[in-house]
Amino acid sequence: MVSKTFSFKLSGSLIKEDLRRFWTLSVFSLIGYFLSGVFIVLVQYNASKSTDSWTVDNAASFIDSLLSGSYPIFTILTVVTPVIAAAFTFGYLYTNGEVLLKYSQPFTRTVMINSHALSALLLCFMPLVVTASLLLILVHPVYYSESYYSAPSQMTDLYTSSRVLRWFLAQTVCMLFVLSISVFSSVVTGMRVHQIAAAIGFNMIVPATAAIFILYEEAYLFGFDAQDGFNFVLSSSPVLYPYCSDHTGSSVPANLIYLAVGAAIFALSVFLYNIRKLERTGRGVVFDAAEWIIVFVFGLIGMTVVGLTFKGVFGTSPLITVIGYAVGALAAMAVCLMAVKKQLNIFNKHTLCISSVFMVFMFAFLGIMLSGGLGFTSRIPSNPGSVTVRMSNLPPALSDSRNYISYFDTDSSAYSSELDTINFTKKDGINAVEAFHSMIIENEDKCGIPDQSYNFAYPADKSNNGEDMVSVEIEYHRSADAENSPATEVRTYSVPQYLILNGGQFKQMFNSHSYRYLLDDTIKKLSASDITHAKVFNSDDVLNYNFDNGFDIPEGTKLSGLISALREDAENISYDEYVSTVNKDAPGIISFYQESSSVASDQNASKSVKSDDVLTESSISGLAGTELSDGTIEINIVVQPYCTETLKWLSDNLGIDLMSSYGSYYDAVLIHKKDGGSVERYTDDINSEEVTIDDLMNYASEKGIDFVTDQSSVQHDFQKSVSHSVFGSLADLSTEKDDVYYAEFFTTNEDGSLYNAYNAYIKGSDIQR
């Protein structure tokens, strides 16, 4: 009689038996999904009708993160459930009695692994199906509140059936992927503890290994773009993929790749299961190769942790760093080998030989890193179609000329990095960027590693020696359409501001067609006929957020003259003028208001006119400005001190003198001499934020420095002050520029005390005493 099972690839008996024995896993998993997800959705069911925007946004944020796959508790369930399911259904592999019984039964090994894997899948899948069904039943419109978005038109329904189905498919792919790795772990390990550890470890092995290599590249390869690397790390696993910074929802190609990789891992598991030696049951790992892979990964982790720690602590001593790498690797490998072999005596010729091969490989890798990654650090990609440069903490002049909305709009979306992005598509600009890039490479010793957590819209931190640092990201694209062409190579640097301002290459970039175009991009698009009204704010209004103040430009004023003045200023701005306002606030802002329909027609017109130019999404959204709740578009243009024509027009036509109030809010200034190069600051000496005039006078008298309280002199000094970067590095400034002074500006609190509000450098000849 033929066996009931052997002729099938799956055994119904095995599957039924697994489901009968381990159904509780599905129940607990479902309880987890329900309490952490469905129940909260139920509780927040009516939140969208609430008048409290916090309640609305909180519920919307929850649904959004849940359905985008970035809800941490669901992520944990997606990993833990398949890991435990595989541990249960393949649990027979780890006790001798179970192995003997199971393998003496009439199944082929393929049938066994297929059946137990399918059982595990069903155990994981059932709670997911029920959860998805409940989420589908509960579908109702969920939006962020209007206050969440700067433009109401951006509001979209976050809780739709299609989003639930996409979530379900993504979670299914995720579970299949994790389960395939968990099954693989079950096959290669010989003990339950090792199986669970391996199932979790193998799921993280690719991201972890990639992350480690990226850490090395970040540490040793000047210009390496770690953010891009870490996105790769996250995208290497469907579990982490939703947490990618550039993740925009479920991606069909990515999910197909995950499925293919999962299928390949399962096929490998089936192959290994068929050759698995059962006599190795009870060993930590039953395949020697897998044993060594685990040992190598641990060695790599140990090497990295200890080596990079040594590098941080003893950075100046390469020998000690190398010793750190070696000690870390060997110690981690030894401990791991003891764990997988379950014995202390792991030192023999065989293990020493294999460990030596690993060490040779890793030191060869380190050698490559230390020698510049096979030319990576010195290579400038040749013949790019376009180059995108992102910079932060450049003089506000750069961003303020285009960041016309940043003063008003406190919403974070206004601080998008797009506003600091310049696409160089013409030859002159690309050549300038290449020269700029070369300059950075030549000055590697003066540069640092960019802080990846850094938001490009906010001021960057300073280097250890006090230099203002600029985060620079350079993307080389193959095609001229930088917006739609993925970067072929990306470099990120942290470059001293003085190098950028004084090197000449930035000036070359500034004078390129692309850069000049962006400077007056918005102004070119302004049309007087579309503007319903306009308002002028001085710097005092802006600094104090007095946006109810400001000067309403009377109806009937010919705005075309103002727009012409703005255009003329933008076209005539010189590089020296441009950098002269480094790190200073602008004298004023002009706000234009127009109907959204006219903006739309302007955008279309702009696109048709400038299709061959460097028009970018950011410039279009810049023109659109901020959409107000009544549908009006607000476009804000910053007026810099060098906008002479604009200032003149405002004075002549409206009687507004923006420069008269520019810096008027500073009431006193301490002007320090440089003593042998270093600057002694009052705020360094006195650990108090609030001081009195008498305190400062006594301090100035004691130190023999100037203390100016005359309003017009203080204002004059402020208008003349500049960043030290204009003069060069702090080191150069301290030894070569004797005519430069350091100014600490103070402003008055409501209670009459003073506080230090602004610091800058000033030429001796510019000081008004």
Added chain:
Amino acid sequence: MITVSNLYKSIDGHEILKDLSFNIGTGSIYGLIGRNGSGKTTVIKHLAGIYKPDSGDISYDGAQVWKNPSIKDKIGYIPDDLNSMLSYNMLNAARYLKGIYSDWDSGILKNLCEAFNLNMNLKFKDFSKGKRKQAAFALMFSMRPKYILLDEPIDGLDPIVRKIVWKVIKRAVSEFGTSVLVSSHNLREIENICDTVGIIEEGRMVMEQKLDNIKNNVHKVQLVLPEKADPKIKLTEAGIEILKAENDGSVSRIVIRGDKNEMKKKIEALDPVVFDVLPMTLEEIFIVEQEADHGVKDILV
């Protein structure tokens, strides 16, 4: 017929089985004897299709057992280690095994459970070692196996259960031509049940014979010759192979190898004063064989 040919297995560099060959005939019971660590269990794991031989063949009526479910379907195997299916009770286990073995017979299970007085609802983990073994026998017989592999089967069984177990095995052998391999280091148990015995030592088969041949070929005699003649000398002169000889006063007890009738004729020709042929147990035979240095070393408990 189960055929093992030139079986070789090494585990982690240690040779466990070395060029092992033997046959288990249809309707016969083969006793595999050896000390602890001699390789008996490893042989059985190969026979059960659990281990893959490094080299050599194992076939059941010509079909390889490795990765062959159709053969495994016919094999009843009771391992020495019964720490499996501990969360099952008899009902669960029977339902599961009924689903995977084609010749499952619920009637046999019912009868044996009654005979062994097994609680059908108690989980195996709550059974004593002996009860677990009884449960294993009951389930194994219910598969109606054509081949039975028993690794140290009677450890922990009380005499009544042993009797039932052997009775069922003998019936299966006689009625259905079942081939049985019994591994043990208890020669007294093997003696009463086996047709053929193989002795394994350090992974090698050092002796393999039909039990009848062994018993017919080795004999113990009690002998007194006239005129106080030395029996060892006289018997040797008569062409009789002596394995062991000892004197108890004037009476000599001598273990002899050879055909029983021929041996009798030769001794009676010496006109002995006293001559008796005494029964020998299998254990005694192997002890003598060992002492006679036939390659069998200290295998007995």
